[in-house]
Amino acid sequence: MFLETYHAYEQYAFGYDVLKPITMNGSNFDSVLAGWGGTIVDAMSTMIVMGLGDSEEYKRALEHVKKTDFTSTSVHHPEREALGVVSLFELTIRYLGGLVSAYELNGERPEERFLVDKAISLADKLAVGWYKHNRIPFNYVNINEGKPDNLSDTANYAEAGTLTLEWSRLSKYTGDDRYRNLSEGSAIALSENEGIFPNLYAMEIYPTNESTSGDLVTFSGGTDSFYEYLSKYPYLIGDPQHPFLETYGQSIKSAKQYLVSHPQLKPFTFLTSYSEKLFNGTRNSFSHLGCFAGANIALYGRLRRSDEDTQLGLEIAESCAHIVDAASTRLEAGGWGWRDRKTGRAQGHKFVSPGQILHEEDFGVFLTIEDFNGSPEIQESVLYGYRMTGDPYWRDLGWALFGAMKTYLDTGRGIAGIQNVNDRSSKLDDETPTYFYAEIMKYLYLLFDDPDHYSLDDYVLNTEGHPFKVQHNEAFGKVQGNFPYKRLNL
Numbered sequence: 001m002f003l004e005t006y007h008a009y010e011q012y013a014f015g016y017d018v019l020k021p022i023t024m025n026g027s028n029f030d031s032v033l034a035g036w037g038g039t040i041v042d043a044m045s046t047m048i049v050m051g052l053g054d055s056e057e058y059k060r061a062l063e064h065v066k067k068t069d070f071t072s073t074s075v076h077h078p079e080r081e082a083l084g085v086v087s088l089f090e091l092t093i094r095y096l097g098g099l100v101s102a103y104e105l106n107g108e109r110p111e112e113r114f115l116v117d118k119a120i121s122l123a124d125k126l127a128v129g130w131y132k133h134n135r136i137p138f139n140y141v142n143i144n145e146g147k148p149d150n151l152s153d154t155a156n157y158a159e160a161g162t163l164t165l166e167w168s169r170l171s172k173y174t175g176d177d178r179y180r181n182l183s184e185g186s187a188i189a190l191s192e193n194e195g196i197f198p199n200l201y202a203m204e205i206y207p208t209n210e211s212t213s214g215d216l217v218t219f220s221g222g223t224d225s226f227y228e229y230l231s232k233y234p235y236l237i238g239d240p241q242h243p244f245l246e247t248y249g250q251s252i253k254s255a256k257q258y259l260v261s262h263p264q265l266k267p268f269t270f271l272t273s274y275s276e277k278l279f280n281g282t283r284n285s286f287s288h289l290g291c292f293a294g295a296n297i298a299l300y301g302r303l304r305r306s307d308e309d310t311q312l313g314l315e316i317a318e319s320c321a322h323i324v325d326a327a328s329t330r331l332e333a334g335g336w337g338w339r340d341r342k343t344g345r346a347q348g349h350k351f352v353s354p355g356q357i358l359h360e361e362d363f364g365v366f367l368t369i370e371d372f373n374g375s376p377e378i379q380e381s382v383l384y385g386y387r388m389t390g391d392p393y394w395r396d397l398g399w400a401l402f403g404a405m406k407t408y409l410d411t412g413r414g415i416a417g418i419q420n421v422n423d424r425s426s427k428l429d430d431e432t433p434t435y436f437y438a439e440i441m442k443y444l445y446l447l448f449d450d451p452d453h454y455s456l457d458d459y460v461l462n463t464e465g466h467p468f469k470v471q472h473n474e475a476f477g478k479v480q481g482n483f484p485y486k487r488l489n490l
Helices: 001-015 036-047 054-067 088-105 114-129 157-161 163-175 180-192 224-237 243-258 289-303 307-326 354-363 377-389 392-408 432-448
Strands: 016-019 026-027 086-087 140-142 272-273 282-283 284-286 334-337 366-369 457-463 467-469
Touching: 001 016, 001 036, 001 054, 001 114, 001 432, 016 036, 036 054, 036 088, 036 377, 036 432, 054 114, 086 088, 088 157, 088 163, 088 432, 088 467, 114 163, 114 180, 140 157, 157 180, 157 224, 163 180, 163 224, 180 243, 224 289, 224 457, 243 282, 243 289, 243 307, 284 289, 284 307, 284 457, 289 307, 289 377, 307 354, 307 377, 307 392, 377 392, 377 432, 392 432
Parallel strands: none
Antiparallel strands: 016 026, 086 140, 272 282, 284 334, 334 366, 457 467
């Protein structure tokens, strides 16, 4: 499927950020990727993982990168007015991560060193996000003008705290510690802030004075990958004593106390959100984006040799994988809610319709966001489940995810999104996101590949699925193996 869909991109959209598989053209409209051919860069590490690092497709990708100027853009960001504004977060995880990972995975070939040079040229433009002496960067920066877009902006924890893997890798390949220091300093500043609960942080923060805005606590979008990198960064650099691990350990401890929830009708395990201002406390809801937590909490558990945390992470992963049971297409919904086992109430939901209640009685949850836009977090957690346990059950879950995608989203020219996963005749969305190539295809390929190929004991994946080689340290526990996971009684 990867080559089939990538060939469609090459035929109809090469050089554009995304393929529109229904109308058969490319688009930079409403793109967060600056019009530089985001699909190409996001696909490169997947090509190498699949043994295509010397293929004609990869050679064409290299030629595209070589001639692309990553220091300016003529594409408007969909959420900003001024020309030249880009997202530090998005361009870091996709372009910086994609370029440097491709260079590393393909053997650090001298003739491909320009991949690092291109990443450096972009990073130097993005670095204006760290305005004056701020430790926390603004996310939206105008690379054409060399300044933050709006000095009154907040940043969220994910935007400012998901930079360490990529920027530290730039320091490794340049010898310039400035990149590492900027990204690590931001994550340190975020982790030093006072949480709503111990080491569970409000999502929004002002870079200028490091004060928080609002009180929303969630493992879903907005803070998700900040928590993810608290374990992955120390693992990458081989530092089991890094304070980020202690921070994340306390985050997980607080999540167990304040966020872990079990629906009353199914033995699922999910993480709620919390806000006194928005929900008057807890909201029994979880999202596809939040399902990264299954893989990541389990990863932390394996690294720290904590069976309890590994079990919790895999329970979340398994629960997320079974959310497809609640959709007639067997595709993953964007979000869902439930009545809690302890209270019998759908806490934080102002209204739950009779139809949603009936749906919950059948499937244990009711859907709150019914579209699927190719988000890869469930596939990611299924991969980790298999690699950590060796249980073919996880491969069965992954095969079901692949089959539903093939049945309902494959246009013959690429994979589309869908507006309602609970309607088999639902209208499709005309876009193949770049992370389909970077993540979904890579996770599913690795799920069915030899577990020693790109072992999770040798590589850590950034939040866009781009692998980096870890610095081994025997003080970390082994990630892969035969962990005795106790499956949910579904």
